Amino acid sequence: MKKKYETIISLGTQERYSNSLNKRIRLLNTFCLIWSHIILFFYSLEMIFGFVQEYINKNAITFHFFDYQAFFTYFLIFNSLIITLFLNKNHLFKWARILFICVFIISNTYAALIISPGNYLEYYLLLASPISLILFTKKTTSYFVLAISFSLFLTPYFFYVVYPTDYVDRLLVLEALCIFLVIHLLVNYFKESNIKSEKLLALERDKVLTDKMILEGQEAELRELNEFKSHFFVNLSHEIRTPLTLIQGYTNQLNFKESDTENNQKTAIIKEQCQQMQNIINSIMDLSKMDSNEFQLISSPLDVNSFLEKHFINFQSLFAKKNIEFTFNNKTLKTNILVDENLFSKAITNLLSNALKFTPKNGSVAINTSFNNEGLTINVIDTGIGINKDESKSIFKRFYQVKNDITKSQGSGIGLAFTKSIIDAHQFSIAVESSFGNGTCFTISIPKKFVNTNQPDIKPLQTIETNKTSLKKQTNTTYKNNKQKILIVDDHEQMRKYLKKILQHYEITEAENGKEALNILQNNNFDLILTDYMMPVMDGETLVKKLKLQKNKTPILVLTARTDHQGKLSMLRLGIDGYLQKPFMEEELLINIKNAISLYKNIVEFDKENSPETLKNLNEYADKFNSKITSYINQNLNSPLLTVDSISEYMKVSRSTLNRKVKSLLGQTVNQLIQEARLEKARNLRAEDPFASKKQIAEAVGVTNTTYLFEKLKERYGA
Numbered sequence: 001m002k003k004k005y006e007t008i009i010s011l012g013t014q015e016r017y018s019n020s021l022n023k024r025i026r027l028l029n030t031f032c033l034i035w036s037h038i039i040l041f042f043y044s045l046e047m048i049f050g051f052v053q054e055y056i057n058k059n060a061i062t063f064h065f066f067d068y069q070a071f072f073t074y075f076l077i078f079n080s081l082i083i084t085l086f087l088n089k090n091h092l093f094k095w096a097r098i099l100f101i102c103v104f105i106i107s108n109t110y111a112a113l114i115i116s117p118g119n120y121l122e123y124y125l126l127l128a129s130p131i132s133l134i135l136f137t138k139k140t141t142s143y144f145v146l147a148i149s150f151s152l153f154l155t156p157y158f159f160y161v162v163y164p165t166d167y168v169d170r171l172l173v174l175e176a177l178c179i180f181l182v183i184h185l186l187v188n189y190f191k192e193s194n195i196k197s198e199k200l201l202a203l204e205r206d207k208v209l210t211d212k213m214i215l216e217g218q219e220a221e222l223r224e225l226n227e228f229k230s231h232f233f234v235n236l237s238h239e240i241r242t243p244l245t246l247i248q249g250y251t252n253q254l255n256f257k258e259s260d261t262e263n264n265q266k267t268a269i270i271k272e273q274c275q276q277m278q279n280i281i282n283s284i285m286d287l288s289k290m291d292s293n294e295f296q297l298i299s300s301p302l303d304v305n306s307f308l309e310k311h312f313i314n315f316q317s318l319f320a321k322k323n324i325e326f327t328f329n330n331k332t333l334k335t336n337i338l339v340d341e342n343l344f345s346k347a348i349t350n351l352l353s354n355a356l357k358f359t360p361k362n363g364s365v366a367i368n369t370s371f372n373n374e375g376l377t378i379n380v381i382d383t384g385i386g387i388n389k390d391e392s393k394s395i396f397k398r399f400y401q402v403k404n405d406i407t408k409s410q411g412s413g414i415g416l417a418f419t420k421s422i423i424d425a426h427q428f429s430i431a432v433e434s435s436f437g438n439g440t441c442f443t444i445s446i447p448k449k450f451v452n453t454n455q456p457d458i459k460p461l462q463t464i465e466t467n468k469t470s471l472k473k474q475t476n477t478t479y480k481n482n483k484q485k486i487l488i489v490d491d492h493e494q495m496r497k498y499l500k501k502i503l504q505h506y507e508i509t510e511a512e513n514g515k516e517a518l519n520i521l522q523n524n525n526f527d528l529i530l531t532d533y534m535m536p537v538m539d540g541e542t543l544v545k546k547l548k549l550q551k552n553k554t555p556i557l558v559l560t561a562r563t564d565h566q567g568k569l570s571m572l573r574l575g576i577d578g579y580l581q582k583p584f585m586e587e588e589l590l591i592n593i594k595n596a597i598s599l600y601k602n603i604v605e606f607d608k609e610n611s612p613e614t615l616k617n618l619n620e621y622a623d624k625f626n627s628k629i630t631s632y633i634n635q636n637l638n639s640p641l642l643t644v645d646s647i648s649e650y651m652k653v654s655r656s657t658l659n660r661k662v663k664s665l666l667g668q669t670v671n672q673l674i675q676e677a678r679l680e681k682a683r684n685l686r687a688e689d690p691f692a693s694k695k696q697i698a699e700a701v702g703v704t705n706t707t708y709l710f711e712k713l714k715e716r717y718g719a
């Protein structure tokens, strides 16, 4: 109902009209609405009274009380009001107001003279000039209305005499004139002052608008400046990357005696700082990729428990060093979330690094997970220095740092900006609650649609507490000194020397290229082959291919400066045991070598322990497994639901077992296997039908994101 009235009141108003015109139109509509209601109300009352009175007096209803004259008067006024509204609706405001004022004057005069003479109804004419003041802008019009209404006011007294003559004297004329004038002037005064304040208001509004425009301009400038800053940092990062790689490489080659503690300490600091710089550069590059939408989320279901547990374990020793109690309270067992593991890991690492940085010694830090109505939440809570309320709004902004003793010497202010970009890209949300001096809690909320709790084969995890003694055991890696044999294949003499130094606990043989390595391998056995990718005469890829053809089972690690995915994938597809990029961490290389050798030893021992018959069976099993999984993937390629989970369900093995088996038998992860199959099929489809649309091809290989698929195709096959 209210809405209907509002619509009637706004009839005929338009945005392009001035405020005052719209206001006057609205007022006229309101007058019409009120007056028509008054008519309806009073006429109904009159009728009811007529009925009742007639019934009481005559005990019957004969309609003798019905006054035709009054009925037609009301009827005419009512219709005139409707016509006024209609004129307004059709933007004929000028005619609408003329009609209204005429109806007002005529109807009141008619009522005072004919319908109900002698009842002082002519006094209603006092309202005519205020109404005209409101509806008309021209002063002359309102004075004209004043003159007419005043003259008509006098008619019942002088021309159409309805009052006793002694009642009418000259004084009445003067008094009436005074009242008419006073009312007119009063309303005129309020109208003028209202116009003045409206003008002032308009000036204020203009000022506010100008200020707003200035602010917007400043904001745009700031944005530009920020973009420039980001570009500058990205370019700078590119420039710094190469010298940094060299510094890292040469620092790794520095080899001081164990007793030279001072130099060893200095080298350790250089390495640590280089790593920190590398991290900052990587974050800046990642962030710029996110800005330019170059990156693509590669989301797949991830067991949130083991994912967080992995991070928990990685950070344990760091927290223990600062004597910070570090706990993982997990209330979300058997839960998968849909994330890009690589990026999400960076977000969690950032939060944990901050907790470590901003929590003083003897404090505590916890990772908590829980469900709520909206989905799953991950909290990283610390009892650190906290952030005050004003600043907590800004910490997700790029390059923003709260000024304190810690940030003076550490950090760059992009960690949380990067974290937020990652979280936003996933359509999750991140919030911070903090109390200055008491601690901080970051909450990542993952909506229900990305959470799956029906994973039957995920092992439940319990609360894990830092165990300082077992930690020591974990971090002290020892290397056996029984001189296992390694063949290093690299054309770079300095590199071979450097590797030899790192691998001093092994018996090393050197080869300059693949061909020389093959010759050496004809008469010698090794526990591991460590080869470069790009070499003259015979490169690493050809060497590996030849070795695989010869069914040589020696584990192979590839060490290379190439960073493209294609090179890495084609090597992994050949079935190598690891792929490390230069510059690499010595520790990383040593661990990779150790793992590859022990795995190889297990296989050799297994071969020794088992009869040829068993081995044959096992090979058959591997072939069967291989063909089963390949045909399942090929059959379901067109479905976007083809995931590691669906395959593990089909193969009746757990996700982790499946990944392990596929990796050992096919040298790839399950996701890589699926992606490769999709890319290959897409390429074939394109070759078969060059007119097929990109969307059709994407649908046929179960990929919803067409752009992503074709980018990958380009990356993989170069066209």
Ligand code: ADP
Pocket: 350, 354, 355, 358, 382, 384, 385, 386, 387, 395, 400, 401, 402, 403, 407, 410, 411, 412, 413, 414, 415, 416, 417, 440
């Ligand atoms: P930085 O490289 O300075 O750590 P971040 O973007 O990661 O940059 O963090 C931005 C700012 O937020 C930091 O400078 C720090 O003041 C504040 N901050 C982040 N995490 C915490 C925390 N856990 N406790 C207190 N302050 C924090």
